[in-house]
Amino acid sequence: MMDCKNIREVLDLYVDGELSPEATAQAEAHLQECASCRRTVDRLNRLRQAVKATVGQYQPTSQLVARVRQSTISPWARPAIWVPAVAVAVLIIVLGLFSPQIRSVAASELEVAAFHLDDSRATVMEGKLLCRDCLLKEEYGYQAMCPTRGHHGSLQTKDGKIWQFLDGQTSEELIHNSKLLGRTVRIHGRCFRRASSIEVDSYEVL
Amino acid sequence: MLLGWTSRSRHFERDALPHLPALYRMARQLVGAEAADDLVQETFLRAWKYFETFDSATNCRAWLFRILRNVWISRWRKSRLELPLTETGDEQIEPYYDWEDEFLRDEMSVEVERALSELPADYRLAILLADVEELTYQEIARVMECPIGTVMSRLNRGRKMLARLIRAYAESTGSNPKPEEFVRRKP
Numbered sequence: 001m002m003d004c005k006n007i008r009e010v011l012d013l014y015v016d017g018e019l020s021p022e023a024t025a026q027a028e029a030h031l032q033e034c035a036s037c038r039r040t041v042d043r044l045n046r047l048r049q050a051v052k053a054t055v056g057q058y059q060p061t062s063q064l065v066a067r068v069r070q071s072t073i074s075p076w077a078r079p080a081i082w083v084p085a086v087a088v089a090v091l092i093i094v095l096g097l098f099s100p101q102i103r104s105v106a107a108s109e110l111e112v113a114a115f116h117l118d119d120s121r122a123t124v125m126e127g128k129l130l131c132r133d134c135l136l137k138e139e140y141g142y143q144a145m146c147p148t149r150g151h152h153g154s155l156q157t158k159d160g161k162i163w164q165f166l167d168g169q170t171s172e173e174l175i176h177n178s179k180l181l182g183r184t185v186r187i188h189g190r191c192f193r194r195a196s197s198i199e200v201d202s203y204e205v206l
Numbered sequence: 207m208l209l210g211w212t213s214r215s216r217h218f219e220r221d222a223l224p225h226l227p228a229l230y231r232m233a234r235q236l237v238g239a240e241a242a243d244d245l246v247q248e249t250f251l252r253a254w255k256y257f258e259t260f261d262s263a264t265n266c267r268a269w270l271f272r273i274l275r276n277v278w279i280s281r282w283r284k285s286r287l288e289l290p291l292t293e294t295g296d297e298q299i300e301p302y303y304d305w306e307d308e309f310l311r312d313e314m315s316v317e318v319e320r321a322l323s324e325l326p327a328d329y330r331l332a333i334l335l336a337d338v339e340e341l342t343y344q345e346i347a348r349v350m351e352c353p354i355g356t357v358m359s360r361l362n363r364g365r366k367m368l369a370r371l372i373r374a375y376a377e378s379t380g381s382n383p384k385p386e387e388f389v390r391r392k393p
Contacts, residue, residue, distance in 0.1 A: 008301035
């Protein structure tokens, strides 16, 4: 069994629960019989509680919690997403603001990129031939140049979507022959959905 | 263990972020209210960066405290003048013979906080990890990167010094205490 000297040497371990089960049992047996050591244990436990209560009263602000989340697990902390996105956005803004020529080149490049990215495939589309510029004039007040430059044939499908014909030998009639406007046609070719464009292989007027 | 971003994010939210309040209260005791937010944020940034190295079979809170201690040492502690601890006989434990008199009242948070702030930082850290965060001696030794015997002696000396400081502040209520008279006196 422990005596006063023994227990006072291991008091920290006792109150911190670091003594072995056997040593703990010996310490408790002594404490049952020794009021002086019980008082000392009580003082030490009260000191530990006072420290815990004093330090534990402080809580982080909601702003700090939000900041930590934002800088770690937020999707915006993921470089793979936002770095390229921001870089492209900045590039487009700079190009758009500072150079019309560059803007035009960039637009063409983006168009090419769109074609590359598109899931183009052979298709058959049916719709009515309408002048794109006249449609835009009617819907948005666009100043169409049709009286001087001629109409610009496009395909309007049943869902109301307007498709542009890519320039080519086969599509020339569809684009520039105003006599075909208003006719229903069936187009065989490739469709580029993101660019709303059709490459015409052949067509038939219905 | 290599985790995808979504999985890593989910694990971090589950294992690390719940300990933010514990890290904050520790940071506050180490660097004060003004710098505590910065210390916590830098700790979590570093934890997020090295989260792949965390062994999920171990205590995440202890791992975070170790990072916090490293950040604190590299960014804050070196800028503060502090007397070094005497490491000679560092692992000696002195029995509690002088704890018979009453030195704690019910409402003493002001005195306790003041006394804590005057403790040498390594004593303070050991006491906070044991009494507030209830880490085991083994975990405290890992956080503080020292032997268990050193943890024991720091707790022993730190608690005795803390009690003396609290007693001194309590006795000097109404006067102008001079805390520097009470700190780093040979235990």
